Amino acid sequence: AIDIAKLRDLSGYVTYDPGYKNTGATKSAITFLDGEEGILRHCGYSIEELADKASFLEVAYLLLNGELPTQSQLDAFEADVKKYTVTNEVLLKIEQVIPTSTHPMSELSALVGLMEGQYNPAETKENILRLIAALPIFAAWNYKKSIGEALVAPDQSLDYCSNFLKMMFAKPGEDYKVDPIVSKALNKLLILHADHEQNCSTSTVRLIGSSHASLFSSISGGIQALFGPLHGGANQAVIEMLEEIKQAGGDTSKFVAMAKDKTSGFRLMGFGHRVYKNFDPRARIIKVAADDVLTALGVKDPVLTIAQELEAAALSDEYFVARKLYPNVDFYSGIIYRALGIPTDMFTILFAIGRLPGWISQHQEMMTNKEPIGRPRQIYVGSPARAFVDMAKR
Ligand code: ACO
Numbered sequence: 001a002i003d004i005a006k007l008r009d010l011s012g013y014v015t016y017d018p019g020y021k022n023t024g025a026t027k028s029a030i031t032f033l034d035g036e037e038g039i040l041r042h043c044g045y046s047i048e049e050l051a052d053k054a055s056f057l058e059v060a061y062l063l064l065n066g067e068l069p070t071q072s073q074l075d076a077f078e079a080d081v082k083k084y085t086v087t088n089e090v091l092l093k094i095e096q097v098i099p100t101s102t103h104p105m106s107e108l109s110a111l112v113g114l115m116e117g118q119y120n121p122a123e124t125k126e127n128i129l130r131l132i133a134a135l136p137i138f139a140a141w142n143y144k145k146s147i148g149e150a151l152v153a154p155d156q157s158l159d160y161c162s163n164f165l166k167m168m169f170a171k172p173g174e175d176y177k178v179d180p181i182v183s184k185a186l187n188k189l190l191i192l193h194a195d196h197e198q199n200c201s202t203s204t205v206r207l208i209g210s211s212h213a214s215l216f217s218s219i220s221g222g223i224q225a226l227f228g229p230l231h232g233g234a235n236q237a238v239i240e241m242l243e244e245i246k247q248a249g250g251d252t253s254k255f256v257a258m259a260k261d262k263t264s265g266f267r268l269m270g271f272g273h274r275v276y277k278n279f280d281p282r283a284r285i286i287k288v289a290a291d292d293v294l295t296a297l298g299v300k301d302p303v304l305t306i307a308q309e310l311e312a313a314a315l316s317d318e319y320f321v322a323r324k325l326y327p328n329v330d331f332y333s334g335i336i337y338r339a340l341g342i343p344t345d346m347f348t349i350l351f352a353i354g355r356l357p358g359w360i361s362q363h364q365e366m367m368t369n370k371e372p373i374g375r376p377r378q379i380y381v382g383s384p385a386r387a388f389v390d391m392a393k394r
Helices: 004-009 047-053 056-065 071-083 089-096 104-115 124-147 160-169 180-192 200-209 215-227 234-247 252-260 281-297 302-315 318-322 329-339 344-368
Strands: 031-034 039-042
Touching: 039 047, 039 056, 039 281, 047 180, 047 281, 056 071, 056 124, 056 160, 056 180, 056 344, 071 124, 089 104, 089 124, 104 124, 104 215, 104 344, 124 160, 124 215, 124 344, 160 180, 180 281, 180 329, 180 344, 200 215, 200 344, 215 344, 234 252, 234 302, 234 329, 234 344, 252 302, 252 318, 281 302, 281 329, 302 318, 302 329, 329 344
Parallel strands: none
Antiparallel strands: 031 039
């Protein structure tokens, strides 16, 4: 029989799995994902039902507590978040001197990291609420600064999505009415991004947290991981790509051909997924929502037609079929964000606001389970041992 204990002692025996394609890094009770069948569930509830029936804070409560809230639990949770929906004057001063050339995601990560010095890390419950309340406020600060407009204070009488939209789009002192179509669409988008098991940014949050760095540091790092164009940053990259196709005359076949050419360095952004190999259930919901929202708002965006044509062209191409490359969550989300008035460089911020409850719940689970520090091994392929060469002899 194999003596596992002995095998563990033999240094040099490690699993080589670049990109952790087949490595289960943890046991988790939060999110179930079946990539072959296109199934996504949070604590047992399907993403389709949650996106259709729940509010974003209801899903946040579910992720954080493992159960859907009763009405009174939800009321209390919403009231708790509102309590912390206030302006942090110290961080606002810092935000105002961050140059506008800084990408909104870098600024968001910096502000979240700086929350570290503002609050006692031992106040776990309060810090969770502070983070959920703070991200939309930080996003609105960034937007107002970018357009040179005065800030609109948080409005605690409004629900989470409506307050964010008011801080973003109201002029100071204006009697602003939030369009319910916009607020409903935003609610759905945030839910669709709320958690996605051990993706790159969530794994980053867990890895940073495993060193017992604070929740703020962990989330700040998660935001940076999400920023990359192969992950959450793809939503910005998709719109930029669709715009480029439009500028080039709208011929999608040229771009499909370029994506197939490995020497081009170009990929179809918003296509492909590490785990989903038949369809991304979130992309299906978002595709329908994009059509509905644009129709309801009376927005005609030629880029939507280009996206639909690009999808059809790719899905009938042998290259994409053979590699099981389908539109992912980021393919149509940007079209909705744009219709809601969100600027392109803030799309990934919206993803971060949505993903925050997932990050926090995964961090919480890791801490509760007392998981060990994350520390992968490697296969060393460098030089064998050699004697130091004196400077004069090199
Ligand atoms: N366009 C063209 N070819 C692609 C694409 C694409 N978007 N995605 C993957 N491929 C090809 C690869 O070149 C590779 O081809 P090969 O087998 O001939 O070498 C094959 O499909 C497998 O791709 P990998 O890169 O090995 O797959 P991986 O699981 O490592 O990557 C990823 C997944 C990063 C999502 C990739 O599909 C990609 O870069 N997509 C575009 C960026 C994107 O949309 N990211 C958002 C993902 S969803 C999210 O994070 C929220």
